[in-house]
Amino acid sequence: MTEATPGDLSARSRRRDADKPEARLAKGIYPPTEEMLTAPVDPEVSKAQADRLRAVWDDPPGWRYWSAVNNSEVGVWYSMTAFGFMLIAGGLALVMRLQLAVPDNDLISAERFNQFFTMHGSAMMFLFAVPMFEAVSILLLPAFLGARDMPFPRLSAYGYWAFLIGGIFVMGSLLFGVGPEGGWFMYPPLTTIDEGVGPDIWLLGLSFIEVASIAAAVELIVGTIKCRPPGMRINLMPLYAWYVLVVGVMILFAFPPLIAGDFLFELERSFDWPFFDPERGGDPLLWQHLFWIFGHPEVYIIFLPSIAVAAMVVPAAAQRPMVGYNWIVLSAVGTGFLSFGLWVHHMFTTGLPAISLGFFSAASEAVVIPTGVQLFAFVATLMAGRVKMILPMLWIAGALAIFTAGGLTGVMVALAPFDWQAHDSYFVVAHLHYTLFGGMVFPLIGGIYFFYPFIRKQRMSERLGRISFWLTFTGFNICFLPMHLTGLLGMPRRVYTYPEGVGWDTLNMISTLGSFVVAAGILVFAWDLVRPKGGLMKERNPWNAGSLMWAHDIPDQFWGVRSIPYITSRNPLWDQPGIVERMDAGGYYLPDAQEGLRETIVTSAIDARPQHVARVTGPAWVTLWAAAFTGGAFIFPTFHWYPPAIVCAVAAVLCVCYWLWTSTALIPDNPEKDVGLGLTLPTYVSGPAAPGWWGVFITMLGDMTAFASLIFGMFFYWTARADFPPPLAEHAGAGWVAASALLYGAAWGATRAARTLNRHGRGAAARWGLGGGAALGLLGAAALVGSVTGLDPTSHVYPAMLWALAVWTAAHTLAGTVMQLFCLAASIFGKVRAEYDAPIWNTCLYWHFMLITALVSAAAIGLLPRLL
Amino acid sequence: MPARPVRDLPRHRNLFRMIFAPTVWAVHFLLAYATTAIWCAKVGGDVARLAWIVTGYTVLAEALIVWFAVAMWRQWDYMDDFDYVHDGDTDEDRREFLGHAGFMLACLSFVAVIFTALPAWLIGTCA
Numbered sequence: 001m002t003e004a005t006p007g008d009l010s011a012r013s014r015r016r017d018a019d020k021p022e023a024r025l026a027k028g029i030y031p032p033t034e035e036m037l038t039a040p041v042d043p044e045v046s047k048a049q050a051d052r053l054r055a056v057w058d059d060p061p062g063w064r065y066w067s068a069v070n071n072s073e074v075g076v077w078y079s080m081t082a083f084g085f086m087l088i089a090g091g092l093a094l095v096m097r098l099q100l101a102v103p104d105n106d107l108i109s110a111e112r113f114n115q116f117f118t119m120h121g122s123a124m125m126f127l128f129a130v131p132m133f134e135a136v137s138i139l140l141l142p143a144f145l146g147a148r149d150m151p152f153p154r155l156s157a158y159g160y161w162a163f164l165i166g167g168i169f170v171m172g173s174l175l176f177g178v179g180p181e182g183g184w185f186m187y188p189p190l191t192t193i194d195e196g197v198g199p200d201i202w203l204l205g206l207s208f209i210e211v212a213s214i215a216a217a218v219e220l221i222v223g224t225i226k227c228r229p230p231g232m233r234i235n236l237m238p239l240y241a242w243y244v245l246v247v248g249v250m251i252l253f254a255f256p257p258l259i260a261g262d263f264l265f266e267l268e269r270s271f272d273w274p275f276f277d278p279e280r281g282g283d284p285l286l287w288q289h290l291f292w293i294f295g296h297p298e299v300y301i302i303f304l305p306s307i308a309v310a311a312m313v314v315p316a317a318a319q320r321p322m323v324g325y326n327w328i329v330l331s332a333v334g335t336g337f338l339s340f341g342l343w344v345h346h347m348f349t350t351g352l353p354a355i356s357l358g359f360f361s362a363a364s365e366a367v368v369i370p371t372g373v374q375l376f377a378f379v380a381t382l383m384a385g386r387v388k389m390i391l392p393m394l395w396i397a398g399a400l401a402i403f404t405a406g407g408l409t410g411v412m413v414a415l416a417p418f419d420w421q422a423h424d425s426y427f428v429v430a431h432l433h434y435t436l437f438g439g440m441v442f443p444l445i446g447g448i449y450f451f452y453p454f455i456r457k458q459r460m461s462e463r464l465g466r467i468s469f470w471l472t473f474t475g476f477n478i479c480f481l482p483m484h485l486t487g488l489l490g491m492p493r494r495v496y497t498y499p500e501g502v503g504w505d506t507l508n509m510i511s512t513l514g515s516f517v518v519a520a521g522i523l524v525f526a527w528d529l530v531r532p533k534g535g536l537m538k539e540r541n542p543w544n545a546g547s548l549m550w551a552h553d554i555p556d557q558f559w560g561v562r563s564i565p566y567i568t569s570r571n572p573l574w575d576q577p578g579i580v581e582r583m584d585a586g587g588y589y590l591p592d593a594q595e596g597l598r599e600t601i602v603t604s605a606i607d608a609r610p611q612h613v614a615r616v617t618g619p620a621w622v623t624l625w626a627a628a629f630t631g632g633a634f635i636f637p638t639f640h641w642y643p644p645a646i647v648c649a650v651a652a653v654l655c656v657c658y659w660l661w662t663s664t665a666l667i668p669d670n671p672e673k674d675v676g677l678g679l680t681l682p683t684y685v686s687g688p689a690a691p692g693w694w695g696v697f698i699t700m701l702g703d704m705t706a707f708a709s710l711i712f713g714m715f716f717y718w719t720a721r722a723d724f725p726p727p728l729a730e731h732a733g734a735g736w737v738a739a740s741a742l743l744y745g746a747a748w749g750a751t752r753a754a755r756t757l758n759r760h761g762r763g764a765a766a767r768w769g770l771g772g773g774a775a776l777g778l779l780g781a782a783a784l785v786g787s788v789t790g791l792d793p794t795s796h797v798y799p800a801m802l803w804a805l806a807v808w809t810a811a812h813t814l815a816g817t818v819m820q821l822f823c824l825a826a827s828i829f830g831k832v833r834a835e836y837d838a839p840i841w842n843t844c845l846y847w848h849f850m851l852i853t854a855l856v857s858a859a860a861i862g863l864l865p866r867l868l
Numbered sequence: 869m870p871a872r873p874v875r876d877l878p879r880h881r882n883l884f885r886m887i888f889a890p891t892v893w894a895v896h897f898l899l900a901y902a903t904t905a906i907w908c909a910k911v912g913g914d915v916a917r918l919a920w921i922v923t924g925y926t927v928l929a930e931a932l933i934v935w936f937a938v939a940m941w942r943q944w945d946y947m948d949d950f951d952y953v954h955d956g957d958t959d960e961d962r963r964e965f966l967g968h969a970g971f972m973l974a975c976l977s978f979v980a981v982i983f984t985a986l987p988a989w990l991i992g993t994c995a
Binding site for chain 1: 881882883886887890891893894897900901902904905906908909910915918952953954955956957959961962965966968969972973976977979980983984986987988990991993994995
């Protein structure tokens, strides 16, 4: 055990550290001594502290409630909205089942049926499964980690409002009969030649929601690695946090390829750039690749969080720590990796080389290993403990049974020759519903039953829960088990009706009956969820679970935790006696809010040593406005109304700048703060110690993935098409491209120099660097766009691809310029000073990525085609 | 308690070492896939030579993974106290936890790389 690193920098080390991020470090005693942790707390002082905390963290009153950003509010809105979309999407499924109940039915038209199955899949994936994970995690993660809130509360609120607006827009299209009809994966060319607005609604509406998803993923990753309580080393994290980390990172690498695909797709639909048009050098298969690079990890992005829920329920049911914590971490991480090697198994019938199919088939079989390990760890825990068959455990048990069946058919369809037979038949429908119901719906509902006492401080009904379970479980099997057979008998997916007497009639009728039993089960659950339940619970820990979340307050307090505990165990409530009482008394870290600010502790990524007191943002309307304008920027282009879209985009950027200017990286009155237990922490940090820096870093990793997908597209055309680049094609102007690369290099250099100059107290020179960097960056973008202006992007995919790269880079340059100018203004108005320089660190970090983007773009536009 | 003192080094706190082996799997996978795609599109014909190239990637990848597995096995340091739970709040627990998880990920990656290589050996055609 060591003392905390001494914080006062001597004159010598200050010079040496001038370019390091930490202008100040933690001071005092860490870890706390046994006497400190047992010292009595004065009840009078504690009460005064509690009153101050309560005043700071309370929700705004009255209608201003909707400006709240607390994770406890946003998480509930988010999950209830996602559940609402799930009910609507489930309703669509019931109508489809009615249509298919009897042969030659004419309940709904083929067109409406197409819209329904498209929106059923899209909504279940984009509006329910992924947002639900994020919603539940936003709601629960701070409690698991004993944190006051997520690191960026306003970002969660922004993500939620963006999700709500986008979701209503996409689902609303059904009411006007203009919904997308191309299936949830929107394959071109069917969808590129569609004359309606359906595909545009899908592309732009869901891109908007994907942006919100990535925002939430960034928030969750930073929350997991930087907002753990002191002492909660990485080997002590709750398994839920491990899964959040893995899934967050997966979202970061899975969603951007789809966004890149959407970008190309919308360029084709709006401006006729022929990315997917084979007559002009394009290839519809590129879309399938980009979609499924997203789409298959997506399955695991849905599945792993549910396993995370199970990983919290199982130890509570078995009343013992999880057997094989390491094995579960191994399998979560391993599944996260391997799931990216499966995407082509959705494309086995597209005529790729047999060896290529083999690679993906092999990876699809390999992923079974880590998936199986997790399930065996659960079974081992249940066998080793004394199991109480609590209601949540019933749902988890049902989930394991159904998921295993889905996994077994998964092993079957992962074999290419079998898949050639079953592809696009009802066998696949049965398989995917078994994996998703078993891997998502059942654990989720089990989790709601388990966590409800934490969320609402009330109990759900044991009796209704059991009724709901048995209805859902039997109904599910009645509905989907026969579909395996229907599929093997040859019934294709997505047909709106079928002729009599081909052997599908009875099976379809059984499936339809089963679907209504499922619906009844879900409705019983929904009723149990919303019905009035009388008074609050008496006991705080109804399941006698070991995780930190069950130290919650009844009645609810918005402060998250009264004081942030020092953790030495994986199951603190089991292993650290007296921890709850001491948390309540304010005997741990940060028990007070003297300055009237919302604060939480930021710790180091691996060993969770306290580093910083982060001031987090409070209620605001600007997040709502920012979401509304971002929505406008995505929704207006659907109808080709570009001027209002541009106005909205500018307004959204202004809103975000206002929000950052007024509430982030504020210069504190006092650069350090006593957080209790003899520890003093800096109140302002920059660089890698600051959550904001991690937010930028993680966002840019996702952005790089999207960019890499565009570069992949270029190579894809080269391998797939003999005419890429077309012989005798006109190339981009080499001089312009070279000039652009040099200008970008200079822009990056100026920005990087500004950071050091500013830290050395040479603010004026730093301002020149920032302003000059902005000007050079814009010139670089102009030169890059200038190099391709002579080419016609509608003539062939080659010039279109060059244009797309130039537009992508230029758009990123604009964002980078806004950041430079923000720092310039902040420096002029004293918001950034020598040691208060977080915005400059973040801008520099952005420009590191910007430089990579620009140089790779320049190489891909100017150099690569001449080599190919 | 450690049977013999081990100095806790920065690399023992490095999460990226834990995921090094699966990253090798990912790179190997992409290389095998990209090489096959280019081979079948631009060269065609002789798949035997392609199989040799993929075998080369595989040998290289497995060597890297084994090398790393050994490093992680050392970091786990199982043989000093036969600890495989690592639920304490000490540097040693954290170090051995990351070593243990990294070692098992390396084992998984080793198997997964072989899985990836199998098609190149078993399937004799681009068609």
